Amino acid sequence: MTTPPDQPGQFPPGQQPGQFPPGQPGQYPPGRPGQLPPGQPGQVPYGQFPPGQPGQYSGPGAYNPYGQGADGFSYAPPGRLADWPIRVGASLLDSLLTLIPSVAGVIAALAINGNRDELGAAGGVAMVGGFLLAFLVWVWNRIITQGRTGQSFGKKITGLRIVDQTTGQLIGFGRNLGREVCAQIFNQLCFLNVLWPLWDDKQQTWHDKAVNDIVIRT
Template identity: 75%
Template sequence: MTTPPSGPYGGPPPTPYGGQYPPGQPGQFPNQGYNPYGQGAPGPAGYGYGYAPPGRLADWPIRVGASLLDSLLTAIPAIAGVLVALIVNGDQEELGAGGGIAMIGGFVVAFLVWVWNRIVQQGRTGQSFGKKVTGLRVVDAHNGQLIGMGKTIGREVCAQIFNQLCLLNVLWPLWDDKQQTWHDKAVGDVVIRP
């Protein structure tokens, strides 16, 4: 029988957690890393030993549903602007000044709704309107914290660029081990269901 390792004065060895081991992890040494699935148990696919996101990774169909809800929210003011332009212009073939103002106003409001929803709300809470309805959240892939507005802006700009260049960006989560799109990978986030 071997004796357990001890500290310099005969007590337990020092720990990386302020003198205590994390709950459920007795005897875990600093070089082993924390694993909420138990000592020696593998973490979820793609995360390696010692890390698990703070929820389940979001499946592709629910992510598509959240994106469609966000698109619908943005489309409402744009469609309203077009309808008002048609009502103002009546049967005229060319767009008049009133119709043009209504249409431009609808698109400006749609853009402002997009900024509020996809950058401000998602940056502050991890949830856009669509993600809130479907119960999804965007978090940092490395520490599970919210990514903030700076990374959210980068994420949304990358999403617009990648979606215009190639449809594969939207389909990538179907076979990716972390179910990430390219824009998720670019800023280091994952979409989860808490």
């Protein structure tokens, strides 16, 4: 044990002014200055967040609450918001996908009867079958696939994805179904629904706002 100094201001033998004795408060442990010993409170590996703490990423596409806010968000979205033209392009590709069986049904009906004005039973079945197949394709594409992955056929081709604007996660089957039903209703009531992303700060349509989602570029 080091013998305490007899007089104020006197340092033990071999100790320089400003130097802490071994094991005394104020001395940094071996390693980089400012580094806390393993297991001490406040130690966090560089670039990581403790489990369950704000800022921790929960998976691909998760939000970073400490990101730079933009476009009306107080945090950084998990991707760049999709511009209106590319959203229109994705919708057109989806429409083309459902148009193919409809046209095929009409062509088959005309081939059977030769005259659309005098459509027979066989031609009628072919035409109705084409429209029914188109509806099933729409359900598979816009409801099932988009609800499971956040991407329809058109969105996958153009690199878009639908996510929750609060969590950045997929919105799921139920909310996606509500989104598509709202889209059909709003589009029939007012064409402004399609144009709304042009001036909206989050580039959302009305049906996006109805289910609290955003469309991003992946």
